[in-house]
Amino acid sequence: MPAPTAAAPPPASIEVRGLTKSYGDHRVLRGIDLTVPRGTVFALLGPNGAGKTTLVRALATLQPFDGGTARVEGRDVRTQPAAVRGLIGLTGQYASVDELLTGEENLVMVGRLLHLGRARARRRAAELLDRFDLTAAARRQTRTYSGGMRRRLDLAASLMASPPVVFLDEPTTGLDPRSRRTMWDVVRAMVADGTTVLLTTQYLEEADRLADRIAVLHGGRVATEGTAAELKAQVGRERVTLTLARPADLPAAARLLRAADPQADPADGTLSLPLHRTDDLRALLNALADARLPVTAVRITAPTLDDVFFAVTAPAELETAR
Amino acid sequence: MTTAPAPAPSPLGRAYWLLADSAVLTARSLRHNLRQFDALLLSVILPLTLLLMFVYVFGGALHVGTAYIDYVVPGILISAAGYAASQTAVAFSQDLTSGAIDRFRSLPMSSAALLTGHVTASLLRNLLSTLLVLGTAVAIGFSPATDPLAWIAALGTIALYILAICWISIAFGTIARSAEGASGFTFFVLFLPYVSSAYVPPDTMPAALRPFAEHQFVTPVIETLRGLLLGTPTDSAPAALAWCLGILAVTVPASAYLFRRRTRA
Numbered sequence: 001m002p003a004p005t006a007a008a009p010p011p012a013s014i015e016v017r018g019l020t021k022s023y024g025d026h027r028v029l030r031g032i033d034l035t036v037p038r039g040t041v042f043a044l045l046g047p048n049g050a051g052k053t054t055l056v057r058a059l060a061t062l063q064p065f066d067g068g069t070a071r072v073e074g075r076d077v078r079t080q081p082a083a084v085r086g087l088i089g090l091t092g093q094y095a096s097v098d099e100l101l102t103g104e105e106n107l108v109m110v111g112r113l114l115h116l117g118r119a120r121a122r123r124r125a126a127e128l129l130d131r132f133d134l135t136a137a138a139r140r141q142t143r144t145y146s147g148g149m150r151r152r153l154d155l156a157a158s159l160m161a162s163p164p165v166v167f168l169d170e171p172t173t174g175l176d177p178r179s180r181r182t183m184w185d186v187v188r189a190m191v192a193d194g195t196t197v198l199l200t201t202q203y204l205e206e207a208d209r210l211a212d213r214i215a216v217l218h219g220g221r222v223a224t225e226g227t228a229a230e231l232k233a234q235v236g237r238e239r240v241t242l243t244l245a246r247p248a249d250l251p252a253a254a255r256l257l258r259a260a261d262p263q264a265d266p267a268d269g270t271l272s273l274p275l276h277r278t279d280d281l282r283a284l285l286n287a288l289a290d291a292r293l294p295v296t297a298v299r300i301t302a303p304t305l306d307d308v309f310f311a312v313t314a315p316a317e318l319e320t321a322r
Numbered sequence: 323m324t325t326a327p328a329p330a331p332s333p334l335g336r337a338y339w340l341l342a343d344s345a346v347l348t349a350r351s352l353r354h355n356l357r358q359f360d361a362l363l364l365s366v367i368l369p370l371t372l373l374l375m376f377v378y379v380f381g382g383a384l385h386v387g388t389a390y391i392d393y394v395v396p397g398i399l400i401s402a403a404g405y406a407a408s409q410t411a412v413a414f415s416q417d418l419t420s421g422a423i424d425r426f427r428s429l430p431m432s433s434a435a436l437l438t439g440h441v442t443a444s445l446l447r448n449l450l451s452t453l454l455v456l457g458t459a460v461a462i463g464f465s466p467a468t469d470p471l472a473w474i475a476a477l478g479t480i481a482l483y484i485l486a487i488c489w490i491s492i493a494f495g496t497i498a499r500s501a502e503g504a505s506g507f508t509f510f511v512l513f514l515p516y517v518s519s520a521y522v523p524p525d526t527m528p529a530a531l532r533p534f535a536e537h538q539f540v541t542p543v544i545e546t547l548r549g550l551l552l553g554t555p556t557d558s559a560p561a562a563l564a565w566c567l568g569i570l571a572v573t574v575p576a577s578a579y580l581f582r583r584r585t586r587a
Contacts, residue, residue: 060428064586082430090428096421100357101350112346113431115339141357157425 013038013165013196014059018068021054028054030220031068036198036213038164041191043211044200045305047313050217052200053093056169059198060090072165089158089166093173097153099143103134106142110157121160128156132186148179155186166190168199172206184210204305214305216312223312228305235307240281241272242288243297253293257284275300340432347439348446351413355447364409365451369402373455376521377462386523388552392466395459396547397520399452399480400540404511406448407487408504414440414495415504418584427585437577441488448484449477467553476550479562483543486566487511489573496580514540519548539565 014036021029028051036042044052057063059070061081070077072084098106104125111121129138132152137145142153151171158166168187172180187210191197201207207214208228215225224231244250247269254264254271260280262273275281281298288295355361376398381390417423417436426436460466466473491507498504515521517535524535535541542558542565549556 062424062427085428085430088428090424092421092424096425098350098422100354105353109346109350110425110429113343113426113429115342115430158428 011038012036012071013040013073014042014198015071016055016059016068017070019055019058019065019070020067021051021058021063021065027220029058029065032217032220032222034215034222034225036196038196039191039194040212041187041197041199041210043207043214044198044217045202045204045207045214045309046200046217048202050313051220052217053169055217056090056167056198056200060088060167061085062090086161087163087165089161089163091151091155091158091166091168091171093169097142097145097150097157100141102139102141103129103145103149103153104138106153107157107160111160114161116160124160124162125156128159131189132156133182146179148175148182151175151179151183152186155183159190163195165196165198168197170200170202172201172203180206204309208305216309218313224308231305231308232303235303235311236274238275238300238302239272240275240284241270241299241301242284242295243268243270243299245294245296249293252291253288256287256291256293260284336432340435340438343432343435344438344442347435348442351440351443352446354413355443361409361447364405365402365447366454368405369398369451369455370458372401373398373459374462380521384522389463389465391459391462391464392552393548394521395456395464395466396544396551397515397518398455398459399547400483400518400520400544401512401515402451402455403448403480403484403487404515406444406451406484407491408507408511410440410444410488411491411495411498411504411507412501414492415498416501418495419500423585433581433585434578437492437581441485441492444488444491445481445484449481452477452480466551469553472550472553476547479543479546479550479559482563482566486569486573489570489577493573493577493580496577496584514538515544519544539569 012035014034016032016034019029019032020027032051032055034042044055046052054063058065059072059077061077061084065078073087075083075087077084097103098109101109107125107128108118108121111124112118114121116124126135126138129135132155134149134153134156137149142150145153155168155171171187172183175183184206187197187199199206199210211228213225213227214231216223216231224234226234242253244253247266250264250266250269250271254262257271257273260273262271264271273284281300285295285298355365373395376394377391381394384390386393414437417426417440423436427433456464456466491504491511494507495504498506517527517531518524518538518540519535520540524532524541527535539562542561545558546556546562548554549558
């Protein structure tokens with residue numbers, strides 16, 4: 001018997017290697033590599049036309065791809081599409097609810113097409129309607145639903161089979177802030193239950209709030225990948241901006257702190273410098289106080305995913321990627 | 323590294339799921355029909371209006387050798403089947419062009435059930451409107467033969483015809499890029515019965531139209547129906563049967579092929 005291996009790597013739920021896809025001359029995906037650990041949220045971030053939807057559709061067996069491999073829970077997407085379909089739930093960009101059916105009928109229909117049987121389909125539908133706060137509207141035709149209700153019903157439909165992997169293609173595009181937050185709560189609850197979620201989004205805040213890891217897709221490639229904190233660290237660190245009580249003190253303050261590489265803004269009477277540790281802030285303020293250069297306001301700014309997004313999706317970046 | 327392939331379902335299992343999934347999708351289509359006014363219009367109000375119009379408006383001017391209502395009822399039934407088929411083309415095309423198809427395709431269901439579900443719903447809906455037209459016709463003076471076997475054969479003929487044109491419409495729905503395009507199919511199925519023996523005998527038509535009217539596939543079906551319902555000869559039955567089965571033999575595999583090609587892209 002082989003000896004048990006120590007510390008096996010955590011099993012990946014989704015593994016993509018060198019995936020390519022072209023429409024004629026247009027190379028939409030130019031070799032995508034992704035690994036999504038089980039039970040985590042992975043966000044694909046990118047501008048319109050970056051290939052996010054194409055990638056999700058390829059992984060969901062709806063879109064054949066040209067090269068590379070993709071596995072979902074160990075099953076090959078290309079050679080075992082039926083097995084993959086049994087493991088995934090997909091919520092597309094356009095809610096695919098049946099408008100003439102009620103919310104409940106929609107879910108029961110999906111349950112029966114999943115071959116759950118009538119009774120189990122009904123039970124599961126009731127459970128999900130309750131969880132997504134749709135019980136009151138369950139007997140209404142979905143054409144009377146709001147955008148947020150449709151998205152929730154659509155998501156509920158993709159959860160009927162309790163799939164271990166869920167793909168969400170722009171789950172909150174076009175939703176109002178309240179519905180967006182409800183959707184986020186729903187996604188967090190799914191992940192807490194052990195579901196793996198791969199979502200695409202154009203909203204940096206969404207990726208920041210929900211995702212364990214983020215890949216920025218640009219020009220058909222993964223431009224950068226990591227946790228939100230790692231990505232932000234790539235574009236710079238936190239900065240502190242100090243407003244001096246007397247703008248005339250600005251040159252003196254800049255001289256005093258010159259070791260920290262400050263930038264003075266005479267128009268605002270502010271001094272801004274990178275912050276390496278929070279301890280620096282205390283030292284900074286003490287030094288200014290000792291030199292009798294009073295400060296009226298302190299503002300700390302962290303880099304945002306916006307900075308990452310704009311840094312990696314700049315048009316010049318696209319050129320060098322070719 | 324190898325992963326064992328998922329066990330392929332047995333042929334018997336596949337056939338079972340095709341039936342079960344078709345039943346689910348048939349119920350869905352029938353629910354749609356009950357909740358859409360235009361579906362109700364096309365499958366109930368229009369056939370009845372057509373019946374009343376031909377009997378009371380045109381009937382007085384048309385002389386066909388028998389009571390006109392007896393002559394025209396089979397024609398109305400066949401026209402009504404055409405409306406139902408065009409509805410099927412539109413509904414199927416709507417499924418293909420909306421998010422519905424992605425939802426269905428991401429399910430481990432029988433994909434053929436999408437086609438058979440629409441056809442079965444259309445068949446049921448249409449048999450219902452057939453009975454409605456027949457009942458109304460009898461109430462306003464239609465006097466058919468009373469041989470129960472002939473009646474069963476007549477319903478069978480209608481059902482076969484409905485199946486044939488439904489599969490034509492499924493093929494059209496698969497090709498159409500939009501529901502509007504699919505509704506163009508309506509013109510074709512609405513026009514055909516007019517240039518057949520549905521409303522007037524073809525021998526009253528100009529010589530140029532007559533060969534077409536006598537030999538296009540709607541005419542033998544109508545003549546068979548007429549023979550069965552009125553107790554007149556049913557010489558056209560073999561031709562009607564051959565046409566319908568021939569159409570099915572082409573359209574069923576063609577629809578399956580077109581559907582697979584369309585959904586693979």
